Amino acid sequence: MKKKKQGAPSVIRIKKAGWIYIALCIFMGVGAVNTANNLVYIIVALMLGFMAVSGFFGVADMNRLRVEVGLPDEIYAGRVCPVSVRLVNERRFLPAFLIRVHIQDREIFFPFTDTGGQSVKFAEIIFPARGRHILSGMYVSTVFPFNFFTRYKDLTDSADVVVFPSLLPCISTYSGSKSGGQGENATDRKGFESELMSIRSYTAGDSMRMIHWKATARTGSLKVKEMMSLGAEPVIIEPEKLNGGTEQRLSCAAWLISSLMDKGAPVGLKTKEKFFPPDVTPAHRLEMLRELALYD
Template sequence: MINKKKFFPAFLIRILIKDFNISYLFPYFEGETISILKIKPNKRGIQTLKEIYIASVFPFNFFIRWKKINKIFSFTVFPEPKKCDFLFYQDRKNKGELETNRSGWEGDLLSVRDYIEGTPVKYIHWKATAKTDKLKVKELSELKSQPVIIDFEKISLPEKELKLSCITYLILEMMKRGVPVGLKIKDKFYKPSLSYNHKITLLTELALYE
């Protein structure tokens, strides 16, 4: 908000966003002021702000002056992320594209097994070795940075909005962990990537899904 009157401060300036029934009051400011308004849309997809007004009740509520902002603002609302644990564990039983529990060298500890010739010394489990008098090594999960491809049609959830929310959560969580994520949805295929633009592209695709 900018007050162009250099020698006269602004009083009781209110911003009204009728599209979302939001109101915010600037009691007093000189020159320029900034505030952040939180908007909570009730559905995903492309949303617009059409009814934005600036109003003032100064002086002393005797009258109200108002002006409509003659501009339409558009933005995309992504699906609400919802954690669905089954997406991570379902693949332990089925050979799907979300598999992350294979043995490897750099991930979480899966089990302890007998030493196999050629296993690096750093993976020897010394505590287990001392208890059993046999050389034991750590069996770790495979690197979680292996690319993941999510096939929308193969996610077994009957309710569309829940499926979109679960996949949104999965994309955000995987990319946060450094896992490249790809997506198959309808007739489109997005190769796994970790870039910010790629993440926005995937979330936008989910937001606009019909």
């Protein structure tokens, strides 16, 4: 397991404007003591009160915030991974202002989130290696309300991420099946080519390329196309029989699974410990890629 971030750098940092304001308060305070001028005392008191208000609302601005991270079903090593970041404000009376969410050296800015509301932004993250990662060490920061201080707060939220091997195009004995050159026949099995077979509701794991936008606009809910695929013989991929080192073989196997299943071919996987019979469903595809990601 790999931890990507250690958390907030500190509890509070004084910004340049804050140092100037603190120096000004000290200067005015010394002047008030030396001159015994009541007006200067009042000004110093107002300035200190102004700073106290800044501290109170700055701390309150980060209370009762929750961050939810949404990850796609397929995450490949070395590829950009689009991530949705949802900031939930659970407070009943105070909106959230100028909140920055920090995830893996990425900073997502939320200028305003209403009381009891939520805001969604998107970021891009790259995982360098396959395997299981823990997306932890997330934190929030804010300069609200006067930009004198930057306050930080660690989040307890974390996400368990399984990163698939990078997709490495390769030449193998399975390449002939990819093109379906050995006796293609039209079947009523759903795939990604040929003629439209039906339109159905979107389910998790469906390719965004298959969304039927006209039906979606007409019904108000996501609809996807099911295409009549070209018949292809089932393929069983064995990473141990591919060329190259371990990582190269796993990347080649992942590419073969993706490319063959995108063409509608039933694909299976055989490793030293497990066997997955050929299938064409999105869930089966994810199971095989997950097995490759956690391969020892």
